[in-house]
Amino acid sequence: MKLKQIVVFCASSAGFGNSFVNSAKAVGKAFVERNIQLVYGGGRVGLMGAVADSVMEHGGVVVGVIPQFLNSKEIGHSGITQLIEVDTMHERKAKMNALCDGIIALPGGFGTMEELFEMITWAQLGLHKKPVGILNVDGFYDHLIQFIQQMVETGLLKEENQKMLQYADNIDELIDLMEQYEAPPVPKWLNIERS
Template sequence: MSQKISRLCVFCGSSEGNDPKIVEEAKHLGEVFAARNIALVYGGSQLGIMGAVAKSCLEAGGKAIGIIPEFLKTKEIVHTGLDELMTTETMHERKLKMQEVSDGFITLPGGFGTFEELFEIITWSQLGLHHKPIGLLNTNGFYDALIEMLDEMVKRGFLKQDNRDLLLVDTDINRLLDAMEHFEPNLKSKFLKPENI
C-alpha cells in the first residue's frame, strides 16, 4: 500500500562539512524533490547542507518551505528566496511545526542538531505520536557507525527490532523515497492513544 507524499522535512547540517560527495548528494536530493513534485520542508537556512538542498530544489522548479526560530532569523542565516518562511519562538516549536506540516522526514549528514532532530522524531513515532515514514540517506558511508550502533542496541536489548525498523535506510535517494511511500506504520504500539493520531 503506497501513500502520497507531497511534503518531506529534511534534517541536515548548517555547515557543508569537508566531503564534496555529501554536498553533491544534497543538491541531487533537491533536484529529485522537484522532479517528484515533493515540497521541501526544512530549517530555513541558506547555509551549509541546508542551503544546498533548498537552492537546488528551487532552481529545479520545486517548492521550498522554511521553518526557523526568531532568534536565528538574521540576514546571514535565513534563506530569503523561499516559497514560504514560517517563524517560531523556540527550537521545540520549530520541530512541532515541521512534524505538523510534513508527510515524512529524511535525514542527511549533520551534527548535534541533526541527530537531535532525527532521534526526537523517531522517538515520537515509537510512542505513537505520529505514523509518518522516517528515512536516513547514508551518503558515502556517513551513517555506517550509527547504523551499527542501532543494531548493537537491538542486540543488547535496549531497542526493539520493531522500533529499529521505523528508520528506513538507503544510499540511493529514489529507492529511499520509494520505501517511504510504501511504509506501513505499526499501529499496535502500546503507547498509542487515539487522541495523539
C-alpha cells in the same frame, strides 16, 4: 503512500569535500522530479542551503521554518517560497512535523541527530505514523546503523522499532522505501487518550 511534503534535517555546514553538497543538490532535484515539496530549517548555508537552492533552481516549492534568534543573525534564506519564523527550537520541530508527511536526515551534526531521534521517538510512541529515513551518503551513517543494531542485540530496542527507520544511499531508493512504509501498531500500553 505518495509523499507530498518531506522534512529534511541536515547540517548548516557543507562538510569536507563535495559529496555531501552534491548529495543535497541531488535530493533537491529528486524532490522536484517527484513533485515533493521541501520543508526544512530555513537556513541559507551548508547542506541546508544546498538542498533548498536545488529545489528552487529546479522550479520546486520550499518552506523553511526558523527560530527568530537564528533569522535575526541573517542565517535565514530569503530566496525560498516561504520562510516561517517561530520562537523556539521545539516550536520549529513541531511546525515542521505538522507540515510534512515524511522525514529524511542527510549528514549532519548534533542538531541533525537530535531532530532525527526526536522524530523517530515520536513515531515509536505513536505520536505520528510518518516514515523516517536516513540518506546514508558515502557511508556517513554506517556506524549509527551498527549502533542501532547493537541496541537491538542488547535488548534495549525492539526489532520492530528498529525497522521503523528506513535507510538507503540513493535518494530515489529511500523515497520508494518510505512510500511503501506502514507504521507498526502502537503498543496497547501507549493507547491512552491524548489531550
